[in-house]
Each structure stands twice: as structure tokens, then as C-alpha cells.
Amino acid sequence: MRTKKWKWSYMLLFTTLLIGSLLMFVPYLWMILTSFKSNSEILTASNHLLPQEPTLSGYKKVLGEVPFFRWFLNSLSTSAIVTIGAMFTSALAGYIFAKFRFRGKRLLFVVILATMMVPFQIVMVPTYIIISKLNLVNDLSAIVIPYLVSAFGVFLAKQFIEAIPNELIEAARMDGASEFRTFWSLVLPQIKPALSALAIFSFMAAWNNYLWPLIILNEESKMTVPLALVFFNGQNVVNYNVVMSAAVLIMIPVVIIFLIFQKQFIKGLTMTGFK
């Protein structure tokens, strides 16, 4: 009798979760269906879920008339450089803060950490002013350079590197390894999980970044993916089926990469939560 009751509540739980997760999928379903609708269908305010005359015209417009691949490339290159840069600088700085002593170390670390607390709204205007004085407005480097260092990354790296026993490092030094070599060949491999977490975190943050590119980029050909989608939306307010086509094309690679690297994603995310 007890097992029956158990089964019933479990079934309920399972079904609820199933429905819930399918509901989560609805916006994507909508996006895909709408992407196959034709201009005229949208313009005549008809009210059907499924496309009445499925067409690839939206996709043709996206792939033919707009610098779609350029947007992708912009996002990919900037995000990748930011990620590699942030990983490297965070690990290096984290190593120094964890294993070395020098005057003002404590203060410097606290200052760096404190910058994490500050909302973007405080820095966006001054950073904009600085960038424009450097004449880098509307330049892709403007969305890369400020993000090459990450306070969060430094924090994370320091936490993990602290766990490395000092003896290992001393031993490497005894063996005659240079400081940099010690860092590269000994320390880095030891904190691989933290590094991959940071990599995922940085990459996603860079890829999804909207506000800063919005402020700093003017030209369509320089835009990154989220910005370009919104921009494209602004140009196709009426025939939003085209916008959905663009959205689909943008989402596909993102989803594929996620599904492949799922484990690392999840692991990385949890790691950022636990230290």
C-alpha cells in the first residue's frame, strides 16, 4: 500500500516537471515556427500558430542581405580573445596573490575585489569617455580591452591556487625552473577545473553582452550578435518573421555548442558558486 502512494506522487512530480520543461521550450518553438512564415502572413495580422505557407524567404533575407556572418565573426573573435585574455591574466594575478608576498598586496587585492561590487551603470559613462579619448569608439577593440582582466577570475584563481601545496612550487624552483615556467607548467594544470569554469563564464558573458556594445558600436558591420539582432529587429519591425529567422540562425550554433559541452558548463557554473 505504501509503494502505491509513493508511485502516484512520483508520477505527479515527473509529469509536472515534464510539462514545465516543455513549456520552457515554447518560446523556441514559436521562434522556429514564425521564422518560416511569410511577410504577407505577418502583415495581414492573421492568427495562426503554424505557418500557412511555409517559406524560406526570411532565411534568404538574413543570409543574403545582411552581414550575418560578419556579426558571428565579430562575436566569436571578440569573445574568444576576451576569454583567453581573462583566463591568462586571472591565473597569473591569482598565482601572484596566492603565493607571493609584496608590499601593498592586501590593499591591491581588496581594491580589485571591490570593483566587482560596482554596478556597470557607474562605469559606463567614464569608460565611454576614456574610450573616446583613445579614439576607439566604434572599434571592436573597445569591447575587448576592458574585459581582458576579470576581478572575479582573479578571485577564483587565487582561491584554487592557494590549495596547491607550497612544497610543489619550491620543488620546481629548486629544479631551476624560472618563475614563468613554474606558473605555466605547474600551476596552470593544477587549476584546470577553475580555468575551464572561468573560460565558460567569460565566454558566455562576452558573447551575451548587450549594453556595452550598444553604447560603443555604431556600424552594422561591427556589431556583435545580440546587438545585431536587436538592430535587425528595429529595421524589420513590421515583418518580424525575418527577425525570427535571424534568431534561429543565431541560436543553432549556441545550442549545439552547449549540448556538446554541457557537462563542463554545468560544472563550471557550480564551481563559481562554491568558492
Next chain:
Amino acid sequence: MKKALLLIVALMLVGSLALAGCSGGGNATGETGGKDGDKPIKLVWWVHENPSFVEANKKLIEDYKKVKPNVTIDLQVFPYDAFVQKIRVTMNTKTAPDIVQMFGTWVREYAKNGLLEPAANGAELQAEVYPAAIGGFEYEGQVYGVPHEFNMENGAALRYPKLFEEAGIDKDPATWEELIEDAKKLTKREGGKISVRGLDITSNDSVVFYFLALIQQQGADFWNQDQTQVNFSTPEAEKAMQELVDLVNVHQVTDLTKLGTPEEPYMVFFKGLSAMTTAGPWTIAEGHNTFNVQDFDYMPVPSYSDGPAVFSAESGWGEVVSKQSANAEAAWEFVQFMMKDENAFAWNLRTSSIPANKKVAEDPKYLESAPIVKAALDVLPHGRWIGPLADRDYFFKVINDTYAQIVYGKVSVKDGLKKTEDDINKMLKSKQ
């Protein structure tokens, strides 16, 4: 193995960034300055997103290429909101474009700050163009740009004759009261909500223009003597605002459900969801080209009082040249090319806008080619320049916000107008 992978990836990325940097970078505001002739010149031209305008602009570029093959013009299009911001932020930097298709009412602020290159033949241009149109482009005796059109969002409305027939209305409304009566007959409802609007005046522009026009048609004005402050505390202003609010709350011929969405009233009209919609003539081109709707026309909106249908008009879209441009001379040459009668004619036709160029507007051939804009051309003589609004978008925004608040019952007409007056005057003062 992992290291090699990392290296490869890094190389790929450096490569792609270099690629991105190469073709996109060096935001060239003209590479080689100096005399044109044979030297290749590149001009960057910023315009806002309006499909018909963009088409007309592209055609101009094509035509100019035939005349001056060494000049390449890079057209960059921005959605309206982004456009306003981008100009504000960039005109003072080295990355400013050479030419901007700027809205007339904005020009003064940029001219004042020394960011624009004035025309060499200012007096000539002033003679060619209607004063109300070029008004906004003038500052301290110099002419900083050339308008192509009047921003006339007044005096006429898009309309479906078929819906008029079906409602049993056989003639155009001749008075404001008749207009409202007709609107009530044309409004259709479904399940308590409006399914077809009888008369839609809820666009950002219409609300302000009709508010001001209604004041002026009662014989009053909203400016003080030297046009430095506005006055909305007059009984005429109250009546004007009340009239517009009543359209939603009392006569119920339209509603505010589309406010804030990218769907503007003229788009709603072309989707078949309105019977009459006040809009500028440029929407006609949109209807024909973008929405593929042909069975509509453009009817005159009667005056509010017995007097003539006076109204405010703004300097419309026109070209200005940036002072930062390395090729200011070449840029102005292109602008002058646009002003030539046959080019202006073609541009206005394609965008169904009202020509600012006197010769084109008065040319009977223009009316022949675009009979549908007759209503707008007819009211042209009644137009007055709207005045120095300083921050045009703020001016319009405040009035629109107040309108929405009054409609939703958040504030009374009197209080709403007082606040609007205060806010606008504060803005005017700060920009003096």
C-alpha cells in the same frame, strides 16, 4: 595535445580579429582629403531607417556615381532611436560621419556647438527653399544644411474610401464635428475592444502636432513673445488637449493599446485596422511599397474652428555636413547635387514627402505624378514654423507622456498641461 589545440584556436582567433579589424576598422571619414577630381574620395552618410527614404537615398548615390565616379558614398542606416543617440554621441569625435541626413529641428544644437560645416552658398539655398522648411537649418545668419521635405504631419489623413462607403458616408467631413461623427460610425468593436479604429491620432507626431494646431486654429499661440518659453495654461490649450483626450475616452474612436510598441498608427492602418489615420504624406510611400496596399487615399482634415487650418510644421529631413569631415567640400557637392530640381523631384516622389524646394512643390507636374498628396500640398500655405524647440525629442516626449497620463486618468488636463509647460520651459532655459 591540449596545448596544440589551444595554440591553434588562439591563432584562429587572432586571425579572425585581424580580419575583423582590417575590413571594418579605420572608420574612414574620407581617406585622402583635398581636391577631388581624380583622387578617390569616400564619404560616410548616416541616415535613419525608413525603407522608402533608404531606397530614394540609394538611388541618389547611384546617380551621383555616374556624375562623379571617383566619389564613393557609404550609406549607413540606423533605426530611429539609435540614430538620435549615435549622432549625439559621435558628432564631436573624430569618428563622425561626413554627411548626416538630419532632422531639421535638431540642427540648431549642432550648429551652435560648431560641429557643422556651413554652406558656401547660403543665400542661394534660402531663396530656393520654403522659409518654414529651412528655418531649422539656419543659425546666426549661416545656413548649415538643406531640407528635402517639410515635416508636415498635419492637415491630412490616410483613409479607406471603401470603409466610408460601407458606413454610408458619402462625402468628406467638412468640419471637426463631422469628422468625429464619421469616426464614430467607422469604429468597429469586437468583444468590448476596438477592432477597427475610426480615427487614429495617437502617433507620437500627431498628438503634438494636432495639439498645437488645435490651439492655433482657435486663434491663440503657445509661444511667448520672443519664443523662449511656452504657455500651455491658456483655455485654448486646455480645450485642445481635452479634445484629443476625448477621442479615446468619450468618443472612443481609438485607444492607446499600441502605444510603446514599434507598431505605429500608420502601420496599424495599413494592416487594415483603422479607417482614418492622421499621418504625414511619407507614409503613403510606405503603404505602396512596404505594405503593398493600394486601395487607400489621403483626405484633408478639417479645421477645428471656422478659421483656416493653420498648423505648425517643422523643418523636415535634410543633409548637414560635419565639421570633422576631411572632405567637407566634396560632401557639400553631393548635397548640392541632391538639391537639383530633377533629383529633388525624384526623391520627394519616391518618398511621397512634401518638397521643401519651392520650384518642385509648385511644379504642376509634381501633383500630376503624385496626385495622392494633393491634400498635403493644399494646406502648405497655412504652415508656420514650429519654433525653436531646442530638444525636439524631449519636447514631443513630454507632451505625449502627458497625453497618455491624462487618458489613463492619472492626472487632470489642467495639471498635466502645467507640468508639461514647466518641464519644457526648464529644458528650453537650460539650452538657451
Next chain:
Amino acid sequence: MSKQQVSERRFIFLSLTPIVLLFLVFSVIPIGIGTVLMLFDYSPLSSSVPFAGLKHIRELLSDEMFYKSLRVTFTFVAVAIPANIAFTLLIAIGINKIRGRFWKNSFRTMFFLPAIAPLAGSAVIWTTMFNADSGVVNMALGMLGLPSVDWLTDPSTALLSIIIMTLWADVGYNIVLFMAGLDSIPESLYEAAELDGASPWHVFWSITLPMLSRTMLFVFIMTSISYFQMFPQFQIMTKGGPLYETYVLALNIYDQAFTYMNMSYASAMAFVMLIIILVLTLIQMRIGRSQWEH
């Protein structure tokens, strides 16, 4: 030894200098400028920057729109954060009870997927979904026989619509974090409780929740900091309207800075946001620390 020290010093100097420089130029100095910019009259169109004293602060304190933004932001946060935490905790617990690796992971993936998409992209998609005439939400309502709602244009539903969208896009993160937190609770505790005959409710309150307190604190703080600064969906879906019902502080600051060019004024508002976030975080850490000590 000295040679070692020398090489260490050199290493520190060479490595840290460029990094610190970047931090300085793009973090520390902007923060410094950002906090004092409100005391000056800065305009990108002119080259002079006169001192303005408390002018902008006074302006701010008498600005109705500022208070409106504060109210909207606090309303958003007060509704969205508890909703988020409640949903994610429940879903995480639910998924945790599922047997079988495959289903467990699949559910987690399905709930997490929206979180990897750019918020701006999701905002665009949801705007079309909420379209009063042709959007799928009203279509669904129609099928159920319910009247359609002007989700994004009705002042009473606009903020709610954005909250719904935000939750959809964001729950993934916290679900993953909570699931990890739940994972770390030793089975032995649950087994002991079962032996004692404790009800599921009791188990939840006395075992699950306390053991999750550290995760909970982290989730709370991160979500709060993030939600106070939320921007894309407010700008893209409603532009702050209708009637400013969705005009959060972040959007107000952006408009002031880059649409109206009142950069000094925007800085004053940003300063207020900074204070709010700092205070909130400190309060949460205080509470968290004292609870944890239990």
C-alpha cells in the same frame, strides 16, 4: 637566496604591471570618475567641464521620474527575486528526486537552455510572443476562451510580462546552483530523518533548507545584484513604458547618459544605484553570516 628574490620581484613586476594597469584604466579610474562626475557639468558636445557642486544631486532629489524608476526597480526586484528563488528551489528539489541519470540531466538541460541565450535575443523573441494581435500568448488564451491581453502596452501588465520573461530566461542558473547544493547534502541525514518518521515538510525545513543556507546566500546576493542592474529586456520590450511602468533605474540612467546627453545627471543616479546595491549586499551578508553561524 637574493637571486631568487630578485627573480621573484621581477616576475611579480612584469606580470602584475600590465594587469594592474588594465584594472586601473578600465575599472578603478572609471569608478573614481563615475562617482564624482555628478559634481561636474560634463557634456560630450563641449570641451569645458565646469564644477557644478550639488546641483545635479538637488535636481535628482526633486525629480519625479527618478522616484518612479526607484519604485519600478524595487517592485521588479521584490517580485522577481522571491519568485525566482521559490521556483528554482522547488524545481531543483523536484529534479533531484528524479531517478535515473538520463532524466535528471535532461530536465536540468531543458530548464537551463534558455539561460545560455543572450538576454537581448530572448527579449526580442518574447516581444513577438506578447504581441497583442498575433503573439502566441494571446493565441493560447484565445484557445482557452479567454480574452486577449495587451501584455506590453497595458500599464498594469507590462512589468508582469517582463518579469515572466526574465524568470524564463534566468531560472536555469539558480536551478543548477541549487541542484549542486542539494547534491552536497549527505544522504545519511535524509536516511536518519526517514528512520525517525519525519514528514517531507519537516525534512525540508530542518534539513534541506539549513544545509542549503550557504548556497542560498550566494544565490540571493548574485540574483539581487543582477536584477537591480537588469537592462536589455526593459529597453527592448517596452522602452520603459507604458506610462513608465517599466522604467527601471538602469534604463533611466542609460537614457539620461546616452539619449539626452545628461551624463552628469546620469552619474548621480548611478551613484544612488551603487549605494543601494552596496547596502543590500552588506545586509544580506550580515544576515547570512549570522544564520550560518547557527
